[in-house]
Amino acid sequence: MxxxxxxxxxxxxxxxxxxxxxxxxxxxxxxxxxxxxxxxxxxxxxxxxxxxxxxxxxxxxxxxxxxxxxxxxxxxxxxxxxxxxxxxxxxxxxxxxxxxxxxxxxxxxxxxxxxxxxxxxxxxxxxxxxxxxxxxxxxxxxxxxxxxxxxxxxxxxxxxxxxxxxxxxxxxxxxxxxxMVKDAGALACLRRAIDISADAHLAAMAMTRPGVKEYEIEARLEYEFRRRGAAAPGYGSIVGSGDNATILHYVDNAGTLRDGELLLIDAGAEVELFTADITRTFPVSGRFTPAQKAMYEVVATANAAGIAKATVGSDIDAIHMTCLRILCEGMRELGLLAADPDTAIESEAYKRYYMHRTSHWLGADVHDAGQYTLERTPRPLQPGYVLTIEPGLYVAADDAEAPAELRGCGIRIEDDVLVRESGPEVLTARVPKTVDELEALVGRG
Ligand SMILES: [Mn+2]
Structure with missing residues (x-):
């Protein structure tokens, strides 16, 4: 192939x-x-x-x-x-x-x-x-x-x-x-894996409605992967609704989608070992509540800023700090944290709601080969590198200090980005992620 x-x-x-x-x-x-x-x-x-x-x-x-x-x-x-x-x-x-x-x-x-x-x-x-x-x-x-x-x-x-x-x-x-530097063969495989995964995510969005099981969504995703000739999922597909979305590596996919909750899907197809890695989050009913929408916009803003930062000479730490600052400002506005961003970053109080890093290399392994630091400093991005940008916010269902309407909400938006001389190319651009796009698509299958 x-x-x-x-x-x-x-x-x-x-x-x-x-x-x-x-x-x-x-x-x-x-x-x-x-x-x-x-x-x-x-x-x-x-x-x-x-x-x-x-x-x-x-x-x-x-x-x-x-x-x-x-x-x-x-x-x-x-x-x-x-x-x-x-x-x-x-x-x-x-x-x-x-x-x-x-x-x-x-x-x-x-x-x-x-x-x-x-x-x-x-x-x-x-x-x-x-x-x-x-x-x-x-x-x-x-x-x-x-x-x-x-x-x-x-x-x-x-x-x-x-x-x-x-x-x-x-x-x-x-x-x-x-x-690290994706050659023509690697990029052809990655683009194919991402193309198949994009259609799978669209199909999953279309069939989302209250009462559907998480495993039905998983089956629809993976049906699309195999139907189009991908070998398998590149990693365990995560289909988490409600507070299952707050479990970072949730793979049980056994729950039922409920009205008023969000659904988080993190799934990617593998082609000739190269894998896509895409996450989208959207409302089960097709309509965000005002609180969900506010939280979603914070993550979306971080995702866009992180992508803009994926330029030659930048690095993964700079992308992480850009996203982290926006997420911390958002956490204060949403009522999750009282501290200002500087204090939240200094004290690491943000880790209650954002506990993972923003990026990893992507390629023939989902967390791809290649060192993240050179002589203990973050490695400068070069043309041909491919990385994910995946900020998120996760509020545990039993977090008594969080606003009640945000408890049990997990949101992550993950794109795959190719670093180029002319600026970042979002390889996953075809997978919708704005509130309007998502509300227009969910449940319309
Ligand atoms: Mn990832």
Whole structure:
């Protein structure tokens, strides 16, 4: 699908994974990268979850098969080596098709491919002469052990001229740096994921009315995701009505929508591992109460100001502080806090109603790879970064100090934003969020 999407685009390279490997090889210098594609996970007894490959591995190979290992060598040819499960007629009848070493060469562009059981024997040879080994240290204990054993073997064979790498480096920093700036392939997937998610949110708004169950909304969202070819939700869909919306990671989705309450939906589709991350909040009945509307406008103002701040050279802390100040002013106007914004920020009194940060990187993981600070200072935004802007306000149902009409209200408005030289692009702009738009759409399906 990735290939089709790229070919349908302008002049994007046909094999984006090859371009990524070339780019990474330059970062590697004379080092060697070893990545594991991940394994199937048991759901219960002997049934498994659908396999979802490791994001870094898939980013570089496009191969989604359990057990595969990638060795990318900067120091010598062959540069791109894959280890995969061998073809096996019986196993494939039970558990699905396998690529096999032949397929790894023919379809994934490997220079050399081996059956997985040769990894132990081949790895020392492949790491010989590299100046460092780059791997996700501590992520997969078997991979760690395999690499350490290979290094030990090279050390013991030094008299024969073999040379072990001296440095172990964590791959997640290097891959994270590469994944920070979204390339043509990443952006094509993100735009597709967001497009599907936008339609899903519109469909959910249209069917919202009192008496509907949260899980019916969840099913409608995820029906749209799958109908349009997305692999799955990129994270557990949150469909929280009434005070369920004040639980940040609410995924039970078991409640009933009631007249007079708000509904918060945080859901996004995943396409080729890239996921949308969109939150909208609107009234179950299609009409905000005056108090709900006042609270909603505070969050909407923060969301707009946060987006405006997502410019080259700005940073996630600056966006957070911009939103936080507006939310604190709003909390005072709404009667939630008595303190002025400076005092509320200083004392952290605002955390009673706004307990999370405003942004995270978005990409092949919903909370994407890439460091947030460089040398302990917030990382300046660069063209090609994608982040969320998601201010919110949450008033617990039993908060006796809050105005009665706001108790049990949770509001979050989340957009996905691409940083560009010419200013922020709101990738999620198609999902309605003004009071007027929402009141016109909700329940009209
Ligand atoms: Mn988010």
């Amino acid at each position: 990735l290939r089709e999407m790229l070919l349908a685009g302008s002049d994007a390279p046909a094999d984006i994974c090859a371009v990524r490997r070339e780019r990474l090889q330059r970062r590697l210098g004379r080092g060697a990268l070893v990545l594991y594609g991940g394994e199937s996970r048991v759901r219960s007894a002997d049934t498994e979850y659908r396999f979802r490959p490791d994001s870094d591995f898939y980013y570089l190979t496009g191969l989604a098969e359990p057990g595969a290992v990638l060795v990318l060598r900067g120091h010598a040819a062959p540069h791109f080596v894959l280890f995969v499960r061998p073809r096996d007629r019986s196993a494939e009848i039970w558990n699905g098709r396998r690529t096999g070493p032949e397929g790894a060469l023919a379809h994934y562009g490997a220079d050399v491919a081996h059956p997985l059981d040769q990894l132990r024997e081949q790895l020392p040879r492949l790491l010989d002469g590299a100046d460092e080994v780059v791997l996700p240290v501590g992520r997969w204990s078997q991979l760690d052990a395999m690499v350490l054993r290979a290094l030990d073997q090279l050390r013991r064979r030094n008299r024969w001229g073999e040379t072990p790498p001296e440095v172990l480096r964590d791959s997640r920093v290097m891959l994270g740096e590469d994944r």
